[in-house]
Amino acid sequence: MAEMHSTDHNPDLAPHFETIDQQRQSSRLGMWLFLVAEILFFGGLFCVYVIYRVNQPEVFTFGHQFLDKNLGTLNTLVLICSSLTMAWAVRAAQLRQRMILTLMLVLSFLLAGTFLGVQYVEYSHQRQNALLVASQLAPDADIPAEVQPEEAISASVEGAPDEAPLEAPMVEAVDPGVSMIAPAAAGPAGLATAADRLAAQAERDLVNVDPAGAKTFFSIYFLMAGLHGFQVLLGMIAMLWLLKLTFQGAFDGGHSIKVGNTALYWHVAVVIWIYMFLLMYLID
Amino acid sequence: MAEGHSAVVTPMSEGASGDNYLTTGKGVLSWLFTLDHKRISVMYMVAILSSFLFGGMFALLVRTEMLTPGATIMTADTFNKMFTLHGVVMIFLFIIPGIPAALGNFVLPLMLGAKDVALPRLNLLGFWCWLTGATVCMVSIVVGAVDTGWTFYAPYSTTTGTAVVSMTLGALILGFSSILTGLNFIVTIHTMRPEGMTWFKMPLFVWSLYSTAIIQVLATPVLGITLLLLIAERTLGVGIFDPALGGDPVLYQHFFWFYSHPAVYIMILPAMGIISELVSVFSGKHIFGYKFIAWSSVAIAVFSFLGWGHHMFTSGQSPLVNVIFSALVFGVAIPSSLMVFNWLATMYKGAISLAAPMLYVLAFLFLFSIGGLTGLFLGALSTNIHLHDTYFAVAHFHYLMFGGTVIAFLGGIHYWWPKMFGRMYSEFWARISAALIFVGFNLTFFTLFVMGSHGMPRRYYNYLEVFKPYQQASTVGSYLLGLGFMIMAYYLAQSLLKGEKAPENPWGGASLEWETASPPISRNFEHEMIGLDPYDINALELSSDSGSYIRKDPSSILLTQAGGE
Amino acid sequence: MxxxxxxxxxxxxxxxPEDGGATFxxxxxxxxxxxxxxxxxxxxxxxxxxxxxxxxxxxxVFVVKYRRREGRETASPSPSNNTLLEITWMAISIxxxxxxxxxxxxxxxxxxxPPANAYEIQVAGQKWDWSFTYPNGYVDQDLHVPADRPVELVMTSVDVIHSFYVPAFRVKMDVVPGRFTKTWFEATMPGEYDIFCAEYCGTGHSDMSAMVIVHTSGEFGPWLEKASNFLLTMTPEEGGRKLYEIRGCQQCHSVDGGPRTGPTFFKMFGKEETLADGSIITVDEAYIRESVLEPNAKVVAGFEPVMPTYQGRLRDDEIAALTAYMRSLDGKMGEE
Incomplete structure (x- = not known):
């Protein structure tokens, strides 16, 4: 290959590469580096978590009981399954099994959607919990816009619009349009019931928890869950894109690097969630 | 393979007469959506130099305000915005992307004999990120600007009434641009090297870009999350940094400097790489201590991650932590001093040409030495306590960033200009401008050392009467600097319009970028290259009729059965 | 040469210089x-x-000696590496x-x-001034210290980060909200030195300065005595006003009628107030005195019982001065 343009050109080979192997290596290394950067991005948040956990352990044991372990476990299982289906998708692409590839991508996409749906339910729980905690601990606390319901909904709803049935009854009782700024006692009836339950649950811990600290716990939780949700959303977009390519027959030649990279990205997203699950839900 | 090898003897001649990367496509869109690393690099160059112009204007306004204590031409609030904008624009828009994105993008694939970077789409995406980030920053300036200083320290930044959210969002997006550039370079260097170019046959500029890229990929995400947390704190009331919300402002500083300390090496490492190239070529001699320089750049990248706490000796962190960071931060002095030694040794017994790029090398050695040595004062604990947050630190920083990075950047621009645009510039005006910049720079910033060690704090609108002569000298110096740059803009513009046609290899560089036409053809090379020793200057000789350096054995560099061994 | x-x-x-004066x-x-x-x-x-x-x-020397010129178009042969030299240079640097x-x-x-016997002064930074609280509760805007005695500063900020910097003492320490930072020095020469704020804090950053006034060790005690007893040298109204400013009243009580945590002092003296339990009282010397010493006994309706007691923290003459100051806030003197 002394000349820059060879005539027997592989359609999968971008013009600036010499061999398909070089192209595959580049693309794989690029993805790994991207993931390293991404892990460091989350690493910053985990760092914040560790620092506040060490400084205020009581806040975290107090805060984590407001998180729903069952939903968390369900979500972990859902993501692990999706990891499996993505791995299978890579295998299918390598073996040029178009049908299985399509099926696996669709399954992964649906599982990811389920995850976001469950997250949405969990998120709306926490929105109230954060609010209740704050209003109990500090009656005059200035509840920030983070508990405004609209934006949380719009953030997660587009990922999984069909997940409403999973909502817990308690959540349904709350009209998202109602202002959450008011103290619990002044809220609608459904909210007051929830307040009673949680107040009883939290009473024994209230004494030694600094309200600002409790707020910090939820701040970190919301940020982590939100960013991770965004990552999942990006993964779902990538899956759709792969599906489109599959229909176009792009993987019929066994050139599976794009599927492989998406799977890699997805596995990292799953691992990050598992860490979040361990650190936020299973504190004891 | 099919074509005959007879055309191979003068590989550059074909491109020079025909199409080149500048002329192959017409119209704005052919630029904005190009995947050609050379075009992206030119766009970066235009964008980055415009930012430099902006940042420089802010600097001149700041210096003008400093002519007298108290109000001279603006209010305190305007002044605070001016120095913040100077910092933000210069750091995030100009100097971090500067050498890697504008020069590295152009030269790196050429030095590797490659047709492009490994991931051209990401390269373009990086440029678009830069544009978006820059636009957001501009919007932020229009809607009221920021008055926090470029460091965005909490809780000032979380409580001030200025446009912090949009500005930090802009910086966040610019961070992605930086990550993409770094990622791309690492992949390119790993996978696109030509046959024969082992790691230790790479040009040192490539080594420096590699070290830089590692920092970009590993440190920038932390800046991203820091700025994101800051934005969340301002918009959602999340309490991470503001003590009023239960946060810790010192934590912000840790996060910020975890990125921004390595970031100063993102700024200086590529500059060191340029100097390594230039000093060898203009001394007409093989670089001295190649492996030591290569390892030094990697060592600097490693040390860069260990020094962040030295910005925080007075922050209230524990004295033990201070001691550890002081010990670690000195580590970076060793590889840096080693590089200076090797550059000097390269000049020994050379045939030193004093062309414009070499003048910048000499200026760099002078200024970088001052910048580096004054770092010792700031690394040592007890002197740091006195000098921290004073003009001394400002002067130290500018001696390294301006005297180091910008001067090397200018050297690099003058060195690769003929390759990039196929035109020569006026050597006479280049020398005048270099001299003005050198004198102006020292006048501007050396005075700051003296004021700083006397206790003049930085970011001061008002100051004691005793500092007035120094301040005024500094301002005069900054005007000289501005004049120097105006002259440069003039002769470079003239060069583009009616400069003499540049030969393929006007300086005698032995690395692969000189083996193609000036300006290069779109796919870079007519023929595949092999990697030889990039500092084997003696393999070239000046051809008297073309004014270009040519290889004594032109086929030795080609990957053919005959020349490729 | x-x-x-x-x-x-x-x-x-x-x-x-031998005398410790300024150098270049x-x-x-x-x-x-x-x-x-x-x-x-x-x-x-x-x-x-x-x-x-x-x-x-x-x-x-290299540039002059090895300049490229006629007869010297190319470099002389010389080695391009020398590990021994590199190692030596590295060793020297290390x-x-x-x-x-x-x-x-x-x-x-x-x-x-800080030495164990240091004299402790509390420092508070806020946009854009300093206040220094002495062990006896006296607050001053400048820092007065004795010479030849170690002084420890315990510092905090009420808003953003500031930094306490005295160039002449080579002392600098950030003043951080939500934390206490410490620094110390022992002044050697009586005189006045500049205090700067070294951490950028906004509009008035460069004017956030004060003086350190170093007294000879014999003069410091009498100075503090005299400064603390400013009531003796001021009219009761002026003294009351200073107390209002330095003893924390102004954090919760305005003097212009504006709302804060507590009732405003403006036109308060002599006014009839409804208490939380519905009863009505007149604000007079006795009520003010009671409210200073036992603040939550009779709280004006609409306010929370949150004021800390000043029992043992304000002397009788100080309460009297404060009362005189409140009395002067009748809207007629144009003081506000």
Missing amino acids: ILTGLFDVMTRLIRV WMPPQGSTIAGEVDWLFNFILGISVVFFVLIVAVMM MLVVIIFFFGFKSYLNIST
Whole structure:
């Protein structure tokens, strides 16, 4: 290959590469580096978590009981399954099994959607919990816009619009349009019931928890869950894109690097969630 | 393979007469959506130099305000915005992307004999990120600007009434641009090297870009999350940094400097790489201590991650932590001093040409030495306590960033200009401008050392009467600097319009970028290259009729059965 | 020749006057640690100048001697690496750096460890002034200290980060909201020195200055005595106003009628107030006195019972002065 343009050109080979192997290596290394950067991005948040956990352990044991372990476990299982289906998708692409590839991508996409749906339910729980905690601990606390319901909904709803049935009854009782700024006692009836339950649950811990600290716990939780949700959303977009390519027959030649990279990205997203699950839900 | 090898003897001649990367496509869109690393690099160059112009204007306004204590031409609030904008624009828009994105993008694939970077789409995406980030920053300036200083320290930044959210969002997006550039370079260097170019046959500029890229990929995400947390704190009331919300402002500083300390090496490492190239070529001699320089750049990248706490000796962190960071931060002095030694040794017994790029090398050695040595004062604990947050630190920083990075950047621009645009510039005006910049720079910033060690704090609108002569000298110096740059803009513009046609290899560089036409053809090379020793200057000789350096054995560099061994 | 000339200039630049006065590089030495810091500064300066002169001189000699010119178009053959030289250079750098670190570390230990018998003063930074609280509760806008006695500052900020910096003492420490930071110094020479804020804090950053006034050790006690008893030298109204400013009243009570945590003092004296339990009282000397000593006994309706007691913290004459000040806020004197 002394000349820059060879005539027997592989359609999968971008013009600036010499061999398909070089192209595959580049693309794989690029993805790994991207993931390293991404892990460091989350690493910053985990760092914040560790620092506040060490400084205020009581806040975290107090805060984590407001998180729903069952939903968390369900979500972990859902993501692990999706990891499996993505791995299978890579295998299918390598073996040029178009049908299985399509099926696996669709399954992964649906599982990811389920995850976001469950997250949405969990998120709306926490929105109230954060609010209740704050209003109990500090009656005059200035509840920030983070508990405004609209934006949380719009953030997660587009990922999984069909997940409403999973909502817990308690959540349904709350009209998202109602202002959450008011103290619990002044809220609608459904909210007051929830307040009673949680107040009883939290009473024994209230004494030694600094309200600002409790707020910090939820701040970190919301940020982590939100960013991770965004990552999942990006993964779902990538899956759709792969599906489109599959229909176009792009993987019929066994050139599976794009599927492989998406799977890699997805596995990292799953691992990050598992860490979040361990650190936020299973504190004891 | 099919074509005959007879055309191979003068590989550059074909491109020079025909199409080149500048002329192959017409119209704005052919630029904005190009995947050609050379075009992206030119766009970066235009964008980055415009930012430099902006940042420089802010600097001149700041210096003008400093002519007298108290109000001279603006209010305190305007002044605070001016120095913040100077910092933000210069750091995030100009100097971090500067050498890697504008020069590295152009030269790196050429030095590797490659047709492009490994991931051209990401390269373009990086440029678009830069544009978006820059636009957001501009919007932020229009809607009221920021008055926090470029460091965005909490809780000032979380409580001030200025446009912090949009500005930090802009910086966040610019961070992605930086990550993409770094990622791309690492992949390119790993996978696109030509046959024969082992790691230790790479040009040192490539080594420096590699070290830089590692920092970009590993440190920038932390800046991203820091700025994101800051934005969340301002918009959602999340309490991470503001003590009023239960946060810790010192934590912000840790996060910020975890990125921004390595970031100063993102700024200086590529500059060191340029100097390594230039000093060898203009001394007409093989670089001295190649492996030591290569390892030094990697060592600097490693040390860069260990020094962040030295910005925080007075922050209230524990004295033990201070001691550890002081010990670690000195580590970076060793590889840096080693590089200076090797550059000097390269000049020994050379045939030193004093062309414009070499003048910048000499200026760099002078200024970088001052910048580096004054770092010792700031690394040592007890002197740091006195000098921290004073003009001394400002002067130290500018001696390294301006005297180091910008001067090397200018050297690099003058060195690769003929390759990039196929035109020569006026050597006479280049020398005048270099001299003005050198004198102006020292006048501007050396005075700051003296004021700083006397206790003049930085970011001061008002100051004691005793500092007035120094301040005024500094301002005069900054005007000289501005004049120097105006002259440069003039002769470079003239060069583009009616400069003499540049030969393929006007300086005698032995690395692969000189083996193609000036300006290069779109796919870079007519023929595949092999990697030889990039500092084997003696393999070239000046051809008297073309004014270009040519290889004594032109086929030795080609990957053919005959020349490729 | 050039080198000796430079050496001469250099020694002149790093000369330290015997009396601790200002040099080309450094402000006067006003504290016990200043000498140590300056010594290290000059030590590093010496090393730096030597290396800088060496680098630039070698560079200039090479440029002149090996310039590309007729008869010298190409470089003379010379080796392109020499591991021994590199290692030697590295060893020298490491040695120097270790020495510098060691001296920095040694003097830093002194800077960061306040002596046990230090005189403690509380410092509060806020946009854009300083306040210094003495052990007896007296607050001043400038920092008065005795000479030849270690003074420890315990500092915090009420808003953003500031930094307490006295160039003459070579002392600097950030003043951080939500934390207490400490620094100390021992002034050696009576006189006045500048205090700067070194951490950027907004509009008035460069005007956030104050003075350290160093008294001879015999004068400090009497000064504090006199300053603390400002009631003796001021009218009761003026004294009350100062107390209002320095003893924390103004955080919760306005004097212009504006709302704060507590009732405003404006036109309060003589007014009839409804209490939380519905009863009505007149604000007079007795009620003010009671509210200072037992603040939550009779709380005006609409306000929370949150005021801390001043029992034992304000003397009778001080309460009287405060009352006189409140009385003067009748809207007629145009004081606000």
